[in-house]
Amino acid sequence: MRCEVCGRKIHGKPNRVIIEKAKLEVCNECSKLGTGFWEEPKPKTMIPTLRATPTPPRIQAKKAPQPPMDTALELVEDFNVKIRQAREKLELSHEELGKRINKKVSLLRKIETGKMTPDNRLATILEHALKIKLIAPAKEEKVPQAKMATAAKRELTLGDLIQLEKKDKEKEDSAGRKPS
Numbered sequence: 757m758r759c760e761v762c763g764r765k766i767h768g769k770p771n772r773v774i775i776e777k778a779k780l781e782v783c784n785e786c787s788k789l790g791t792g793f794w795e796e797p798k799p800k801t802m803i804p805t806l807r808a809t810p811t812p813p814r815i816q817a818k819k820a821p822q823p824p825m826d827t828a829l830e831l832v833e834d835f836n837v838k839i840r841q842a843r844e845k846l847e848l849s850h851e852e853l854g855k856r857i858n859k860k861v862s863l864l865r866k867i868e869t870g871k872m873t874p875d876n877r878l879a880t881i882l883e884h885a886l887k888i889k890l891i892a893p894a895k896e897e898k899v900p901q902a903k904m905a906t907a908a909k910r911e912l913t914l915g916d917l918i919q920l921e922k923k924d925k926e927k928e929d930s931a932g933r934k935p936s
């Protein structure tokens with residue numbers, strides 16, 4: 757490290773001074789000529805680490821984990837209405853029903869207003885307590901499967917076309933050759 761003004765070797769840290777608007781690293785002697793000091797811009801390494809690069813969205817969505825229970829059984833759409841009507845029919849208050857099935861009144865209210873969906877276990881408990889049907893077997897998804905099949909067929913058709921082209925070329929090739 758040499759002084760940018762006199763060219764002498766600088767021992768230790770150079771003096772960062774401004775001499776005639778120029779940022780220079782100079783020796784102690786030449787630093788006296790400076791009209792001010794300047795600081796080397798700090799490396800911005802800290803900022804990105806502090807900002808913590810946002811974790812890229814994980815591709816968990818692709819996995820689409822579906823509990824087997826949910827696919828087998830489905831809650832009826834108007835479960836909340838059914839529960840309320842059944843409870844009123846039995847002339848039970850939220851409190852009374854809650855006591856019967858050992859559940860919180862607030863929970864029952866939420867379910868009846870549709871704010872909450874009971875899980876299969878709770879739905880089963882409610883079914884028994886109110887003598888209603890809340891869980892029905894899930895609709896068979898034959899339609900999407902059929903769609904998928906046709907989509908696969910289309911892809912195959914495209915692939916078949918390429919295959920056919922290849923075969924035609926092969927035929928031409930073999931036709932060109934005279935059998936020995």
Ligand SMILES: [Zn+2]
Pocket residue numbers: 759760761762763764782783784785786787
């Ligand atoms: Zn100098």
